[in-house]
Amino acid sequence: MARIVGIDLGTTNSLVAYMDKGTPRVIAGRNERNMVPSVVAMTDNGLIVGDPAKEHLTRNPARTVYSVKRFMGKSLADVQSELAYFPYTFTEQGGVIRFKLGEKTYSPPQISAMILKELKLRAETHLGESITKAVITVPAYFNDSQRQATKDAGMIAGLEVLRIINEPTAASLAYGLQEKTQGTIAVYDLGGGTFDISILKLKNGIFEVLATNGDTHLGGDDIDRLIADLFIDEIRERHGLDLHTYPDYMQAVRLEAERTKIRLSDVLKTTATLDLPDGKGRFTRELTRDQLESLTMGLIERTLAPCRKALKDAELTPEHIDEVVLVGGSTRMPLVRQRVQELFGKTPHCELNPDEVVALGAAVQADILSGGTTDMLLLDVTPLSLGIETMGGVMSSVIRRNTTIPAGAKEMFTTYVDGQTGVDIHILQGERELAKDNRSLARFRLKVPPLPAGVPRIEVTFLIDANGILNVLAKDMRTGQSQSIEVKPSYGLSDSEVEQMIEDSFKFAADDVSARKLIEARLDAGALITTTEKSLLEGGHLIASDNIAATRTALAALSAAKDGTDPRVIRARMADLEQAAKPLTVALLNDSLMKGLQGKKVSEVT
Amino acid sequence: MDHQHRHSSSPRELQMARSMCWHCQSEVSGEYFCDRCVKVQPVSKELDYFTCMGFPRRLTIDPRQLESKFYELSRAFHPDFFQNKSAEEQTISLGNSAMLNTAYRTLRDPIQRAEYLLDLEAGAVKDIRTSPPADLFEEILELQDTLDEYRAADRASDTAATLCAKLQMERTTLERRQQDMENALQQLFTQWDILQDRGEATDQTRAERDRILKHMRDILSNRTYVKNIVNDLVATIS
Numbered sequence: 001m002a003r004i005v006g007i008d009l010g011t012t013n014s015l016v017a018y019m020d021k022g023t024p025r026v027i028a029g030r031n032e033r034n035m036v037p038s039v040v041a042m043t044d045n046g047l048i049v050g051d052p053a054k055e056h057l058t059r060n061p062a063r064t065v066y067s068v069k070r071f072m073g074k075s076l077a078d079v080q081s082e083l084a085y086f087p088y089t090f091t092e093q094g095g096v097i098r099f100k101l102g103e104k105t106y107s108p109p110q111i112s113a114m115i116l117k118e119l120k121l122r123a124e125t126h127l128g129e130s131i132t133k134a135v136i137t138v139p140a141y142f143n144d145s146q147r148q149a150t151k152d153a154g155m156i157a158g159l160e161v162l163r164i165i166n167e168p169t170a171a172s173l174a175y176g177l178q179e180k181t182q183g184t185i186a187v188y189d190l191g192g193g194t195f196d197i198s199i200l201k202l203k204n205g206i207f208e209v210l211a212t213n214g215d216t217h218l219g220g221d222d223i224d225r226l227i228a229d230l231f232i233d234e235i236r237e238r239h240g241l242d243l244h245t246y247p248d249y250m251q252a253v254r255l256e257a258e259r260t261k262i263r264l265s266d267v268l269k270t271t272a273t274l275d276l277p278d279g280k281g282r283f284t285r286e287l288t289r290d291q292l293e294s295l296t297m298g299l300i301e302r303t304l305a306p307c308r309k310a311l312k313d314a315e316l317t318p319e320h321i322d323e324v325v326l327v328g329g330s331t332r333m334p335l336v337r338q339r340v341q342e343l344f345g346k347t348p349h350c351e352l353n354p355d356e357v358v359a360l361g362a363a364v365q366a367d368i369l370s371g372g373t374t375d376m377l378l379l380d381v382t383p384l385s386l387g388i389e390t391m392g393g394v395m396s397s398v399i400r401r402n403t404t405i406p407a408g409a410k411e412m413f414t415t416y417v418d419g420q421t422g423v424d425i426h427i428l429q430g431e432r433e434l435a436k437d438n439r440s441l442a443r444f445r446l447k448v449p450p451l452p453a454g455v456p457r458i459e460v461t462f463l464i465d466a467n468g469i470l471n472v473l474a475k476d477m478r479t480g481q482s483q484s485i486e487v488k489p490s491y492g493l494s495d496s497e498v499e500q501m502i503e504d505s506f507k508f509a510a511d512d513v514s515a516r517k518l519i520e521a522r523l524d525a526g527a528l529i530t531t532t533e534k535s536l537l538e539g540g541h542l543i544a545s546d547n548i549a550a551t552r553t554a555l556a557a558l559s560a561a562k563d564g565t566d567p568r569v570i571r572a573r574m575a576d577l578e579q580a581a582k583p584l585t586v587a588l589l590n591d592s593l594m595k596g597l598q599g600k601k602v603s604e605v606t
Numbered sequence: 607m608d609h610q611h612r613h614s615s616s617p618r619e620l621q622m623a624r625s626m627c628w629h630c631q632s633e634v635s636g637e638y639f640c641d642r643c644v645k646v647q648p649v650s651k652e653l654d655y656f657t658c659m660g661f662p663r664r665l666t667i668d669p670r671q672l673e674s675k676f677y678e679l680s681r682a683f684h685p686d687f688f689q690n691k692s693a694e695e696q697t698i699s700l701g702n703s704a705m706l707n708t709a710y711r712t713l714r715d716p717i718q719r720a721e722y723l724l725d726l727e728a729g730a731v732k733d734i735r736t737s738p739p740a741d742l743f744e745e746i747l748e749l750q751d752t753l754d755e756y757r758a759a760d761r762a763s764d765t766a767a768t769l770c771a772k773l774q775m776e777r778t779t780l781e782r783r784q785q786d787m788e789n790a791l792q793q794l795f796t797q798w799d800i801l802q803d804r805g806e807a808t809d810q811t812r813a814e815r816d817r818i819l820k821h822m823r824d825i826l827s828n829r830t831y832v833k834n835i836v837n838d839l840v841a842t843i844s
Contacts, residue, residue, distance in 0.1 A: 162689060203677070206680065368686050374687070377680060377687075379684075403711065404707040404711065405707070406685065406700050406707065407708070408701070408705065409708075463700070466685045
């Protein structure tokens with residue numbers, strides 16, 4: 001069976017991992033970094049993803065998308081309150097948000113697919129084989145539409161998504177593999193945009209989720225926003241500037257807020273600095289950890305209520321929890337660790353890198369699916385109750401939250417009027433009494449043969465599969481005939497739209513490849529220029545003057561080529577420079593060897 | 607618990623409702639997998655949850671035994687282990703897993719287990735009324751009124767304090783009543799199991815069986831009313 005990779009498609013960063021002889025490993029990129037920032041930029045030279053795209057956040061904010069995960073499976077109305085924080089133009093079509101970037105519009109699954117493609121390529125480069133199958137993680141509290149959108153993203157990226165698994169459960173797999181833990185564990189996962197808590201029982205290789213809860217709109221992004229808002233207010237007071245009118249500076253202040261927060265996890269005091277527009281000088285602000293904590297206390301408190309609910313649903317109290325595991329970059333904040341420790345009364349585990357543990361777990365699940373690991377099995381639950389709208393707009397629960405998946409339930413439907421030929425069914429997800437307060441998932445119409453009222457009997461089976469995604473089947477009990485159902489998702493792409501997007505993605509693939517080659521050549525050229533200039537400074541005195549001149553000429557030629565758009569020319573000038581700088585490189589190498597040998601005994605050298 | 611051990615040692619009670627392998631058409635003798643072609647076999651939809659999990663229809667079940675059976679069957683059926691198999695096998699694995707999960711959820715909880723058994727054994731006790739007896743009904747109505755009064759009263763007033771004390775007393779009484787019901791149910795569960803173990807089919811045992819089922823249904827339905835009003839009460843005064 002072809003290799004299956006594990007992907008953590010995060011709000012802020014994404015990773016890809018695979019199972020290497022029984023050990024899950026994250027695949028690093030050419031820049032040796034394990035994480036790909038979940039940022040996509042539409043530049044005049046095409047589309048770029050990850051670290052290079054991140055630079056465009058301040059350079060070209062209107063065409064650089066970040067935190068796309070917050071928009072997966074959402075309509076405009078769902079995210080109305082935070083639209084102002086994002087610098088691009090939003091539209092909506094068929095209940096799905098679209099980003100307008102330049103001339104074209106993109107749905108969140110399409111943007112996510114670009115990140116997935118980057119990860120796919122990273123894996124293909126590293127493993128030297130074509131990758132077409134993946135396990136992708138999602139927040140445990142993601143609803144059906146959000147899961148479906150993630151699956152769509154995989155398809156658009158040319159990946160068969162064999163399984164969608166929950167992030168906290170993935171993390172528990174990575175920990176379980178390492179420690180062979182037994183007992184009851186709580187996984188507290190606070191990421192860039194989402195919060196999850198899962199309570200699991202680990203016994204003889206079975207990972208049974210007892211309960212899960214969370215908030216899919218609560219994470220590091222929200223903390224950054226509080227800090228940024230503080231800075232923006234003070235800039236308005238001190239400098240008379242409203243940064244909201246400068247989208248590029250809004251991004252700069254957001255990034256500086258994030259960096260300040262990260263520093264305050266290690267130190268008690270730090271200074272944030274930001275260059276201001278229109279020659280208004282520079283904003284500096286000292287921030288202490290105490291100040292950060294009083295600012296963010298409320299947000300962090302918001303994670304505790306879901307923890308208590310999950311415990312209650314699992315019919316447990318904090319004393320029953322044997323281990324607490326921290327996942328997600330935001331759990332590096334000392335206040336988070338403190339509050340979690342207070343709630344559960346034990347020191348949380350964080351031996352595995354909280355940024356990587358989810359991807360590692362996804363690789364373990366991928367290995368289980370490919371038949372490699374057979375001693376571990378994950379039994380997850382559905383996070384939200386599934387129901388149907390009944391008379392009077394009330395939701396009638398069909399599958400309760402925290403039911404182990406796969407989960408099935410049957411409902412019988414009939415007619416109220418003689419000769420009625422259809423029954424409309426509205427599927428909902430959520431915990432509220434009234435249909436209108438819950439998430440609408442889909443609507444469909446059951447076909448019924450024209451008969452007297454109450455005579456038709458149509459059995460509908462609701463089946464939540466191991467991905468947490470709903471499947472619906474209907475059967476006429478009188479004839480035993482199954483009928484296919486056209487389910488129209490309330491907030492999702494239709495099948496034909498996804499197909500079109502897959503086609504588009506192939507069509508643009510060629511453009512993407514050449515754009516990528518150019519970007520990579522430029523990055524490599526930049527690195528070579530920097531190191532050569534450094535070498536000239538350090539070793540210029542070691543070589544003949546005509547060698548120096550030749551190196552400088554080749555440097556200038558590469559700089560010029562780097563500004564052009566032909567990657568082949570850039571690569572050629574790079575080769576020229578490497579050739580011209582050879583005497584310098586050799587001289588420096590000899591010099592450092594000589595220095596290293598000086599003053600050492602023969603025994604130390606050999 | 608003792609009689610339980612005897613019964614769970616007979617897993618052969620698990621019968622499949624078909625006798626032919628869907629794949630190789632051979633007579634199926636294996637429990638969940640065809641002995642000849644080793645394909646997974648669909649658990650029949652008509653199978654009750656007790657049979658599905660290899661337990662006799664008893665109301666006392668050792669939770670650890672039930673859990674280990676659940677884990678064992680999960681390892682046999684879960685879709686994770688059918689990723690490389692044919693589409694038919696994947697469909698069977700999905701259906702079997704979903705059924706297994708429902709069976710485990712139902713049997714794990716003693717009350718759900720009893721309610722499910724009542725559904726299965728319905729027959730003679732099907733037409734039992736499910737409204738509460740008059741005295742309980744009166745009591746609940748009265749308590750509802752007190753609750754409404756308390757909700758309307760000014761929390762700082764003497765009236766509220768008096769009402770609250772009254773509600774606290776009611777709560778203690780109701781909780782004791784709940785405990786009595788649990789105990790009565792437990793006794794009925796044991797009686798049921800003993801009767802089933804005897805396995806006699808006389809008129810007398812049939813009458814005894816119906817009596818136990820009817821009594822169980824009464825308590826279960828009253829229990830729901832009491833539980834709801836207690837929840838309401840606790841939410842109001844805490």
